[in-house]
Amino acid sequence: MAGHESHPTAPPKPRATPEEMRERKRLSRQRVSDDSEFITVSMGPQHPSTHGVYQAVVDLDGEIVVNTRPNIGNLHRGVEKLAEVKSYHRFLPLTDRLDYISSFAMNHAYAEAVEKLMDIEVPRRARYIRTIGDELCRLSNHLLWLGVHVMDFGAQTFFLICFRDREYVMDLWEMLCGARLTHSYARIGGVAADLPDGWVEKCRAAMEFMPRRLAEYQRLVEKNRIFLKRTVGIGIFTREDCVAWRVTGPSLRATGMERDLRKTEPYAAYDEVDFDVAVEYDADVYSRYLVRMKEMYESCRIILQCLDQLPEGDYINQDAPSQTFPRKKQVMRDSAAMVQDFMQTFRGPKVPKGEVYKAIEVPKGEMGVYIVSDGSSIPQRLHLVTPTFYHCQATPALFEGEMISDVVGIFGSVDIVLGDSDR
Amino acid sequence: MTSPQDPRHPHINGEMVREASEREVRMLAEGNVDRPEEHVPGVAIPAQLEKLLGFGRSFSWWPLLFGLACCAIEMMATAGPRYDMSRFGMEAMRASPRQADGMIVAGWCSIKMAPRVVRLYEQIPDPKWVLAMGSCAISGNVWDTYNVVQGIDSLIPVDVYVPGCPPRPEALWQGLEMLRDKVKQSDHAYDRVRVIPARAAIGE
Amino acid sequence: MDSTVEQISDALKSVFGKLEEKFGARLLGSSVFRGELTFLVAPEDLVEVATYCKAPEGLGFDRLEFLTGNHYPERIEQPFEVAVQLTSMATNDRLRLKVPLKEGQKMPTLSSLWPAANWCERETWEMYGIEFEGHPNLIRLLTDADFEGHPLRKDFPVRGLVGGRIRTDLKGKI
Numbered sequence: 001m002a003g004h005e006s007h008p009t010a011p012p013k014p015r016a017t018p019e020e021m022r023e024r025k026r027l028s029r030q031r032v033s034d035d036s037e038f039i040t041v042s043m044g045p046q047h048p049s050t051h052g053v054y055q056a057v058v059d060l061d062g063e064i065v066v067n068t069r070p071n072i073g074n075l076h077r078g079v080e081k082l083a084e085v086k087s088y089h090r091f092l093p094l095t096d097r098l099d100y101i102s103s104f105a106m107n108h109a110y111a112e113a114v115e116k117l118m119d120i121e122v123p124r125r126a127r128y129i130r131t132i133g134d135e136l137c138r139l140s141n142h143l144l145w146l147g148v149h150v151m152d153f154g155a156q157t158f159f160l161i162c163f164r165d166r167e168y169v170m171d172l173w174e175m176l177c178g179a180r181l182t183h184s185y186a187r188i189g190g191v192a193a194d195l196p197d198g199w200v201e202k203c204r205a206a207m208e209f210m211p212r213r214l215a216e217y218q219r220l221v222e223k224n225r226i227f228l229k230r231t232v233g234i235g236i237f238t239r240e241d242c243v244a245w246r247v248t249g250p251s252l253r254a255t256g257m258e259r260d261l262r263k264t265e266p267y268a269a270y271d272e273v274d275f276d277v278a279v280e281y282d283a284d285v286y287s288r289y290l291v292r293m294k295e296m297y298e299s300c301r302i303i304l305q306c307l308d309q310l311p312e313g314d315y316i317n318q319d320a321p322s323q324t325f326p327r328k329k330q331v332m333r334d335s336a337a338m339v340q341d342f343m344q345t346f347r348g349p350k351v352p353k354g355e356v357y358k359a360i361e362v363p364k365g366e367m368g369v370y371i372v373s374d375g376s377s378i379p380q381r382l383h384l385v386t387p388t389f390y391h392c393q394a395t396p397a398l399f400e401g402e403m404i405s406d407v408v409g410i411f412g413s414v415d416i417v418l419g420d421s422d423r
Numbered sequence: 424m425t426s427p428q429d430p431r432h433p434h435i436n437g438e439m440v441r442e443a444s445e446r447e448v449r450m451l452a453e454g455n456v457d458r459p460e461e462h463v464p465g466v467a468i469p470a471q472l473e474k475l476l477g478f479g480r481s482f483s484w485w486p487l488l489f490g491l492a493c494c495a496i497e498m499m500a501t502a503g504p505r506y507d508m509s510r511f512g513m514e515a516m517r518a519s520p521r522q523a524d525g526m527i528v529a530g531w532c533s534i535k536m537a538p539r540v541v542r543l544y545e546q547i548p549d550p551k552w553v554l555a556m557g558s559c560a561i562s563g564n565v566w567d568t569y570n571v572v573q574g575i576d577s578l579i580p581v582d583v584y585v586p587g588c589p590p591r592p593e594a595l596w597q598g599l600e601m602l603r604d605k606v607k608q609s610d611h612a613y614d615r616v617r618v619i620p621a622r623a624a625i626g627e
Numbered sequence: 628m629d630s631t632v633e634q635i636s637d638a639l640k641s642v643f644g645k646l647e648e649k650f651g652a653r654l655l656g657s658s659v660f661r662g663e664l665t666f667l668v669a670p671e672d673l674v675e676v677a678t679y680c681k682a683p684e685g686l687g688f689d690r691l692e693f694l695t696g697n698h699y700p701e702r703i704e705q706p707f708e709v710a711v712q713l714t715s716m717a718t719n720d721r722l723r724l725k726v727p728l729k730e731g732q733k734m735p736t737l738s739s740l741w742p743a744a745n746w747c748e749r750e751t752w753e754m755y756g757i758e759f760e761g762h763p764n765l766i767r768l769l770t771d772a773d774f775e776g777h778p779l780r781k782d783f784p785v786r787g788l789v790g791g792r793i794r795t796d797l798k799g800k801i
Contacts, residue, residue, distance in 0.1 A: 045536065046489050046543055047518075053491060053536060073769035074536045075492055078568035080754075081778055081785055094565060100493035100589075116661055144496070163503030170500070180500075181493055181589050243690050243716055246743040257716075264719045354660040357692070357712055357721065370712065372697060385693040385712075393746045419492050422533075422769060534795035535771045541801045569778050569787030569794060570770060577792040625798045 038066055041404065045074050051148065051411065052418035056395060063403050068396040072389075075422040083382035087348025088114050088188060089325070091382070096182040098386060099420040101144055102137035104173075105362035107186035112267055113358035113369035114188050118351055120320045124269070125313040126190035131269040132203070132306045133176075133185060134362075135299040139210070140169040141363035141415075142292045142299075149289070149412040150221060153230050158220065165213050168206045175199055188349065189324035190316030204307050207300045214296055221289075231286035235410035237398055238283055245394035248387050249365030250295065251414050254280045254287035261361040273305045285406075285413040292415075323349040348377025357385075364388060364415050388421035477609035480524065484552070484599075484606055487523035488516035489543060492530025494557040494589040506592040513599055520544075525552035525602075528581075529589075531559035532572045541621045544579045552611050554602055555581045556595060558588045578621040580612035638720050639664045642686055650676060655727070665723040673711075673726055674735045680713055680722060681740055688713035688722055694737065694747035696755040700781045705729050707757055711737065728757060736762040754779035771795065 044055035053074035059067040079098065083091050095110040096103040108130055115122060122130075147162030170180045175196055177185040185192050221227050237247065239255040252259055260277040262270040278294035280287035317324045325344050326337035353375040359368035365387025372381040391414045398414065399407050490498060501508050508514045517523040520543050532540055544553065555575050558564040561584050563573035572578060582605055585598035605611060613619070635643070643664060646654065654676075655667035668676050679685040692712035699706055707728040714721050728734060736759040737744040748759045749768040756777040759765060767774060774795075776783050787794050 076769040077566040077571045167505045381697045383695045538800040573792040
């Protein structure tokens with residue numbers, strides 16, 4: 001914190017280099033004396049700024065955080081146990097409720113893993129629809145994140161502004177699959193339904209309109225001195241820390257590492273569209289904000305490209321009747337399709353024996369699914385490697401040496417949703 | 424004025440306070456509950472004044488800022504500009520239970536969270552209303568597992584149930600409308616049963 | 628195994644060759660499925676193998692992707708298994724190490740190599756009852772402190788041991 005010496009109307013200081021920031025952080029840690037008594041503060045699980053039911057018990061030396069004991073599991077519900085009693089198709093809606101802010105991305109991660117296990121192709125049109133869905137999720141997730149994050153610094157109005165524009169994305173989802181939040185739109189081998197009439201035009205209009213709104217946000221936020229003072233140089237988390245704690249997604253890219261699974265191991269249609277990986281180099285809260293801002297612009301760009309290039313064809317794989325659902329329209333007309341639908345619903349798909357791990361880039365980071373199959377239609381073991389679990393785990397390292405008043409902002413900046421971490 | 428012994432017309436210090444509900448009458452007759460006058464001195468308000476208070480409360484019912492899971496996101500959307508809960512005076516979510524008039528339980532409640540939910544509920548001053556939002560809060564939804572409480576009404580008395588997974592903002596809105604009617608009549612679930620199910624479950 | 632090794636990428640082939648060369652007969656086996664390489668490692672060798680995998684002069688798998696357990700009740704001898712997935716940030720190759728374990732057998736901790744393993748091991752202990760030797764803080768993570776049983780074992784009922792609607796005993800907690 002800059003302290004009291006600067007007048008509120010004075011121009012902000014030039015941004016510190018990462019070396020200066022690390023030095024500052026090291027100095028702030030030195031202030032902690034061994035013999036002093038710590039104040040212990042418990043934040044959460046019912047706390048307005050913990051973004052869910054996360055609890056952090058923080059030891060303070062004055063205002064400096066010395067030690068953090070995070071406590072998660074307040075939303076644990078045994079998803080992995082339920083996976084062992086449900087068939088592959090039936091488990092899909094449960095993945096919605098992992099990261100409920102970007103449900104479709106979770107569906108997608110799970111479907112990709114099962115497809116890798118079954119070794120089935122996804123039709124090109126379905127891959128494009130999935131790409132669009134993923135990016136819509138990224139938009140709605142980042143908009144929600146931005147509103148809440150800026151609200152953590154005291155700007156209540158900004159939250160309302162972000163929600164105003166998030167509703168446009170919600171409208172698109174509603175038109176696409178009927179649900180606003182829990183989409184369950186992906187299916188193994190494709191998606192649940194084709195794009196409805198008029199959706200492409202509506203989506204294009206929204207995506208052409210969204211960058212203008214994003215620019216408006218940037219004007220509001222990036223010229224706000226309070227926001228800058230509370231984010232620039234705060235919460236440094238270096239590349240080595242990120243790798244050691246498996247912190248992924250925007251927090252990793254804010255350290256200058258160009259790692260985005262959409263580029264490094266392209267899935268869906270990401271190898272057919274042109275986009276840049278958002279990278280920042282300062283590794284602080286402000287860099288994470290900038291990365292997410294850039295990602296939103298890129299999302300709009302990707303969606304527009306996908307809409308332009310959208311190929312014709314099936315929206316779900318029809319070559320593997322023992323593993324995928326038929327097209328819904330056929331079920332009522334064709335007896336073979338009806339039997340297929342019945343068998344898939346009640347018996348589940350045919351799955352080879354083996355185990356796979358597949359990760360995709362969801363808005364919060366790298367979401368992986370590890371499936372061990374024993375050859376039956378129910379997974380022997382399904383492990384969900386969720387980004388937030390590791391982000392929560394890294395909080396002691398993130399908070400150490402920071403001010404207690406910055407904890408809220410730093411915690412918000414790594415983007416956390418507890419349904420994701422607790423499973 | 425009827426005699427104080429008549430359970431239909433509870434009296435405190437010889438003054439009629441309000442009509443007892445059917446359930447209350449039954450429970451009083453069976454001797455299941457303490458008499459209201461022994462329990463909460465707060466109801467010693469004349470019925471007409473309580474109506475006036477209820478009318479006032481219904482326009483500024485402040486929920487506790489407390490979200491558990493997915494439904495909390497829809498609750499935020501309801502507070503957002505399109506659905507705009509503030510039209511009904513319900514947008515001022517209080518972060519402290521001591522300033523709140525009730526809570527919206529939005530999401531599944533794990534057994535680790537259950538004691539905290541009960542504590543939050545008990546910290547809210549009387550009168551208080553509870554809205555169970557979403558299938559998980561109502562019945563546990565698909566989470567029929569070892570770590571989820573199967574319905575929040577096994578812990579705390581619930582006034583309004585809003586089904587959906589998650590309910591749309593319009594659904595929550597309707598639930599809040601129903602709650603508002605109850606607030607107007609000063610009719611809350613706890614007042615009817617005078618038992619917190621979580622306390623009853625451990626024999627307190 | 629040699630026929631399936633052809634399916635994996637050249638980078639993983641060299642990893643396969645290096646590991647076979649360095650540890651040879653001490654590795655219990657290997658398998659390849661869908662282009663993913665898995666090695667079976669005995670628990671006493673795990674730390675040595677993992678250190679070699681992590682070291683930049685070794686294989687360079689510098690990130691722990693996940694660590695989790697598994698329970699096979701039909702395997703009488705070694706019913707438990709711990710899977711460790713590693714990723715190389717430079718090449719994006721992935722390698723999986725699996726450790727078969729007897730009932731009650733302890734496993735060395737990896738949290739000194741990767742801090743991220745800390746919670747993974749706590750979760751694995753909580754869910755399967757697999758103990759990690761040398762772990763700094765092996766307590767329950769996701770379930771309540773007084774929760775009994777290890778939920779992801781196959782003999783644990785989905786609805787838990789307590790039953791009822793609350794599924795826990797609130798006595799002393801509220």
